[in-house]
Amino acid sequence: MQVHYMDNAATTPMYEEVIDTMAEVMRTYFGNPSSLHKLGVQAERLVRRARETIASGLRCKPEEIRFTSGGTESNNLAIRGAAYRYRSRGMRLITSSIEHASVYETFRQLEKEGFQVTYLPVDATGQIVLGALKEALTDDTTLVSIMQVNNETGRIQPIADIARMLREHSPAALLHVDAVQAIGKLPVTPGTLGIDLLTCAAHKLRGPKGIGFLYCRAGVELSPLLLGGGQESGLRSGTENVPAIVGMAKAVRLALEEQPAFAEHTAALRGKLTDCIGQIPELVLNGSSDPAAMAPHIVHFSFPGMKSEVLVHALEQHGIYVSTRSACSSGAEKPSRVLTAMGCPRENAVSGIRLSYSLMQTLEDADYVCRMLKETVDRLKPSASLRGRR
Numbered sequence: 001m002q003v004h005y006m007d008n009a010a011t012t013p014m015y016e017e018v019i020d021t022m023a024e025v026m027r028t029y030f031g032n033p034s035s036l037h038k039l040g041v042q043a044e045r046l047v048r049r050a051r052e053t054i055a056s057g058l059r060c061k062p063e064e065i066r067f068t069s070g071g072t073e074s075n076n077l078a079i080r081g082a083a084y085r086y087r088s089r090g091m092r093l094i095t096s097s098i099e100h101a102s103v104y105e106t107f108r109q110l111e112k113e114g115f116q117v118t119y120l121p122v123d124a125t126g127q128i129v130l131g132a133l134k135e136a137l138t139d140d141t142t143l144v145s146i147m148q149v150n151n152e153t154g155r156i157q158p159i160a161d162i163a164r165m166l167r168e169h170s171p172a173a174l175l176h177v178d179a180v181q182a183i184g185k186l187p188v189t190p191g192t193l194g195i196d197l198l199t200c201a202a203h204k205l206r207g208p209k210g211i212g213f214l215y216c217r218a219g220v221e222l223s224p225l226l227l228g229g230g231q232e233s234g235l236r237s238g239t240e241n242v243p244a245i246v247g248m249a250k251a252v253r254l255a256l257e258e259q260p261a262f263a264e265h266t267a268a269l270r271g272k273l274t275d276c277i278g279q280i281p282e283l284v285l286n287g288s289s290d291p292a293a294m295a296p297h298i299v300h301f302s303f304p305g306m307k308s309e310v311l312v313h314a315l316e317q318h319g320i321y322v323s324t325r326s327a328c329s330s331g332a333e334k335p336s337r338v339l340t341a342m343g344c345p346r347e348n349a350v351s352g353i354r355l356s357y358s359l360m361q362t363l364e365d366a367d368y369v370c371r372m373l374k375e376t377v378d379r380l381k382p383s384a385s386l387r388g389r390r
């Protein structure tokens with residue numbers, strides 16, 4: 001059966017040319033970038049070029065790009081690194097109630113360590129309540145961490161407004177943005193947006209897994225989490241994952257080149273999918289009805305009365321691969337933290353389904369998904385109503 005991969009927000013297939021490049025680096029340029037001989041120098045040059053490629057894509061300085069093992073590590077490094085480094089300035093931190101687990105759990109841990117954390121509420125469309133941010137900002141707030149695009153619903157957050165507010169109300173507070181679901185999907189330029197720290201993971205934009213970077217604005221200091229040989233200017237010790245770094249740089253370059261086409265194409269897919277879901281009375285679209293407020297590559301809906309897993313497996317029978325919410329939060333029975341924060345009733349929060357797609361999915365794929373969704377919901381709904389009666 002043909003596979004319709006509608007789970008690109010969980011991870012993406014790698015670009016063929018990225019796989020080829022990485023294989024060549026593994027085979028030929030296996031040196032340690034810290035070694036003084038020729039093989040080391042070659043590897044060091046590859047890492048340097050990769051840093052320059054990413055910096056030019058983000059229009060920042062190469063030394064502002066720090067390689068990590070992915071989105072989770074970049075988020076941990078940004079948040080804990082800043083909280084620890086600036087703890088003498090203040091113990092207050094701000095984030096939102098809809099962040100990725102790698103942000104949310106990090107803040108929960110910092111609370112246990114004595115920091116005071118405000119989790120900003122969101123409105124029914126999934127947008128951070130800006131008034132609550134204004135109220136929460138104090139002189140001893142050192143860090144605010146807000147994602148650019150929510151990985152579950154696709155809701156875009158008003159990062160420029162948040163940055164402006166920070167500058168006006170708490171000039172000392174740093175702004176960290178988890179941009180994992182934004183890079184390659186929306187234009188992202190941390191320098192002009194007023195962002196101090198920005199997270200990227202390669203595998204969400206057709207690069208390899210286990211590699212990412214943190215944009216760290218010049219002048220911002222972080223306490224390192226990993227100590228050792230002092231790689232990445234002392235911020236992240238450990239021998240560089242050279243093939244993955246080179247592969248990520250290539251994927252970032254390709255994704256940024258494709259970004260306008262990606263946005264246009266996925267917006268057309270989004271239009272088709274939301275129209276279709278809107279016509280199925282049993283389904284409820286989550287997020288904002290304003291397409292400009294939503295990332296183009298994600299559609300999220302609930303099937304109240306039906307556990308997400310049931311629909312996931314029913315769609316899989318038709319070759320359609322989707323997610324219940326974020327791939328990273330298992331423990332399936334629990335209602336979605338993000339949907340709950342949006343005020344969704346429990347039966348909506350346990351029945352969420354995410355469709356996420358890329359340039360590789362066609363309009364025909366979207367038509368097929370629509371047909372199968374209608375058919376599947378029709379087939380499942382009698383048992384849903386039975387369950388309701390019980």
Ligand SMILES: *Cc1c(COP(=O)(O)O)cnc(C)c1O
Pocket residue numbers: 009010069070071072073075100102147149150151178179180181201202203204210211212
């Ligand atoms: C996937 C994801 C992460 C985690 O990235 P990993 O590289 O898988 O650790 C963090 N934030 C968001 C928004 C994500 O979608």
